[in-house]
Amino acid sequence: MRYLISGELRYAKQSGMLGEAEETDLLPGDSYWISEAVLWMSDWDHVGELTASLESNLLLISPECILPWSLLFPASHKFLKTYAQDFVKFYRNLPQEELTDVLEPAIVSHLANNHGRCKISAQLFR
Numbered sequence: 332m333r334y335l336i337s338g339e340l341r342y343a344k345q346s347g348m349l350g351e352a353e354e355t356d357l358l359p360g361d362s363y364w365i366s367e368a369v370l371w372m373s374d375w376d377h378v379g380e381l382t383a384s385l386e387s388n389l390l391l392i393s394p395e396c397i398l399p400w401s402l403l404f405p406a407s408h409k410f411l412k413t414y415a416q417d418f419v420k421f422y423r424n425l426p427q428e429e430l431t432d433v434l435e436p437a438i439v440s441h442l443a444n445n446h447g448r449c450k451i452s453a454q455l456f457r
């Protein structure tokens with residue numbers, strides 16, 4: 332997973348039957364979570380392309396680091412486990428055209444605050 336610290340990124344994803352590109356500019360402070368699915372889904376395939384518009388610094392979080400670390404803190408581990416299960420249910424139920432590598436803060440907050448209730452409106456997607 333990646334989180335933008337400084338710089339500027341552009342995420343482009345093909346959409347629609349004509350294959351037009353849907354683009355999102357990511358700026359520091361936007362709080363987008365980039366490629367979070369790789370933390371919770373071993374079979375995730377990226378569905379778009381991320382490029383740097385300016386020299387950028389990213390915080391990288393790998394599953395190999397965060398998951399063993401979470402075992403040291405039982406309450407955090409329980410939360411992450413529930414969140415991961417909700418995340419996977421949510422993503423598995425999305426139509427192919429709504430899959431994205433870039434999650435808006437509203438989606439992440441909704442999943443984090445609604446354990447076991449992973450229904451999210453498609454309106455939260457760009």
